[in-house]
Amino acid sequence: MKATVQILWFKKDLRVIDHIPLVKACENKTPILPVYLIEPSFWKQPFCSKRHWSFLRDCLIDLQKDLINLKSNLHVEITESLTFFNKINKTFNISSILSHEETGNKWVLSRNQKVQKWCKVKSIDFCEYPNNGVIRNLETRDKWSQIKKTRFNSPIQNSPGAINTINYQFEFDLPSINNPIFGNEEIFKVQKGGRKEALKIFDIFLKTNSANYLKYISGPNNSDQSCSRLSTHLTYGTLSVKEVLKKVNFYLDQNSSYLDKSKIKNIKAFTSRISWRCHFIQKLEDQPSIEFKSMHPNFDALTRYQSINAHFRSWEKGLTGYPFIDACMRSLTQNGWINFRMRAMLVSFASYDLWLDWKITGNLLAKLFTDYEPGIHYSQLQMQSGVTGINTFRIYNPVKQSIEHDKNGIFIKKWVPELKNLDCSFIHEPWKMDLTTQKNNNCILGKDYPNRIVIHEEAIKFVRNEIKKILETDNYYEMSKKVFKKHGSRKRNSIKVTNNTKQLSLF
Ligand SMILES: Cc1cc2nc3c(=O)[nH]c(=O)nc-3n(C[C@H](O)[C@H](O)[C@H](O)COP(=O)(O)OP(=O)(O)OC[C@H]3O[C@@H](n4cnc5c(N)ncnc54)[C@H](O)[C@@H]3O)c2cc1C
Secondary structure, eight states, X not given: OOOEEEEEEESSOOOSXXXXXXXXXXXXXXXXXXXXXXXXXXXXXXXXXXXXXXXXXXXXXXXXXXXXXXXXXXXEEESOHXXXXXXXXXXXXXXXXXXXXXXXXXXXXXXXXXXXXXXXXXXXXXXXXXXTTOOTTOSOGGGHHHHHHHHXXXXXXXXXXXXXXXXOOOOOOOOOTTOGGGOOOOOOOOOOOSHHHHHHHHHHHHHTGGGGHHHHTTOTTTHHHHSOOOHHHHHHTSSOHHHHHHHHHHHHHHHTTTOOHHHHHHHHHHHHXXXXXXXXXHHHHHOGGGGTSOSSGGGGGSOOBOSOOHHHHHHHHTOSSOHHHHHHHHHHHHHSOOOHHHHHHHHHIIIIISXXXXXXXXXXXXXXXXXOOHHHHHHHHHHHTTOSSSSOOOOOOHHHHHHHHOTTOHHHHHHOGGGTTOOHHHHSOGGGOOHHHHHHXXXXXXXXXXXXXXXXXXXXXXXXXXXXXXHTSTTHHHHHHHHHHHHOOOOTTSXXXXXXXXXXXXX
C-alpha cells in the first residue's frame, strides 16, 4: 500500500518561522515532503534572470539548514510542477499540497490554477494560506486596511520543534548560477541571499543605518548604505512582513528611553514603506491584467513604442547622453539595485522622453532588479509612466535630478568614467561643451560619450500633447473614479481623483 504524504511546497516564502503552511502541515500526523521546484517554463519568462536565481540559491541553502535542524530535509528538483506531483502521486498518496498564496505574474496564476484543477480531479486538498497583508478575493478596498491590520496584530507562527518527514530520496543538488536554464546574461554583483543574511542586515539597519534613512533615501551615493536593503529578502520571503513589523515595534519599545526623535521618524518612514509594499501587491492580486494593461484603459491608446528600438538600446546600455540617467542605469546593471527615486527617474525618462512602452522597459528592469516583485513592479511602472489615472503625473527633468542628487558629479564620474575630467559646469549637461572644451577634457561628444539622444524639453512638449488627448476623452474621469474605487489608497491624505479639467490644468 502506498504511504500518504503531504507536500509542503515552498515558493517565495523561504523560511520556517511565520510559515502558516508548515504549521498547518505539522498539525496532522501525515508525513511531510518539503519541496522547492525549479520550473523550466517559469525561468524562460522575459522577466526572469539568473540574478534572481543567484539570490534564491543562497536562500535555499539556509532553508535546508533550518529544515535539517527540524529533523527534516528539502527536496529540490528541476521539473514542471504537475510533472513532479504526478510522479510523487505514483509512489505515494498525496493527501494535500500546502503553500502560501502567491501574487505573481500571469504565468504563476495559470500554473496555480492548473495545479488546483489537477488536485480537484485527484481528490487532493490544495491548501493555500495568506502571506502577509495581501488579501485574496478582497471584496472592496475599503476593508483592506482593517483586515491587514488584524493579520499583522496576530502572533508570529513559531517553527515546530521537529517535522514529521516522509522517507524519500531527497535531492539537494542546486544548479549553479551558470546553468543555461537561468539565461546567459552577465549579472556582475548580486546581493547575498538567505535568512541569516536577512537577519544580519535588518539588525544593522535598525541599530545603525536607519539613522540616515530619510536623509539619503534618494541620494545615489549613500542610499545603498542607509536604506534597509530588505526588498529582495521580502520578495523571497526569508523574512515575513509581519516579522519585520514586530521586530521594529519590539526595538522601539525596548529602546524608547534613549532613541531620539529623528531616529524614530526614520524608522516610522521605513515601516510605512513596508505597508506600501502590501498596498501595491494588492493591486496585482485584485487585477492581474495590470501586468499587461494600463490601470486606466484609455492610456492603452497612447502611441508609445512597443518594440525594442535604438533609443531602448541606448537607455539599456547607459548611453543616452544624459550623464545622470546613464550613471543610474550602469550602476543598476552592475549591482542589481538602485533606490526608489532613481528607479522612478529611469522609468520616467524611458516612458516620457523616449516614449517607450512601460511593458518593454518593465521586462528589462525586472531582470535587473534582484528584488523583482511583480505586484510592486507593475504598479510602480504604471505610476511612473502616468497610466494609472489616479496619480499625479511626474515627469522628471534629468538635469534637475542630477544637480539635486549629485551636485558635484561624484556618482556620475564613478559610473561614467568617460566624463571624469568634466567640472561641475558641464558634468550635468556635457552637450553644452564647445569643441575646444571637449578636447581639453578628453571627451569628444559622439566619439567618447554620446550626444544626448533626445532633447528633454522638446520630447516633453510632444508628450504633454499626447497625454492631453487622453485626458480629454469623454469617459476619462469616470474611468479614473473606477480605478480609484478598485485600487486607491483610503488614507485621508492620499491623492484623490481629480476631474479632467483639474488634471489638465495641473499638467
Ligand atoms: C519603477 C519601479 C519599480 C520597482 N520595482 C520594485 C520591485 O520589483 N520590488 C521591490 O521590492 N520594490 C520595487 N520598487 C520599490 C522600491 O524602489 C524598492 O522597494 C526599494 O528601493 C528597495 O530598497 P530597500 O529594501 O532598501 O527599501 P527601503 O527604503 O528600506 O524600504 C523598505 C521596504 O519597503 C518596501 N518599499 C519601499 N519603497 C516602496 C515603494 N515605493 N513601493 C512599494 N514598496 C516599497 C520594500 O519592500 C522595501 O524593502 C520599485 C520602484 C519603482 C519606481
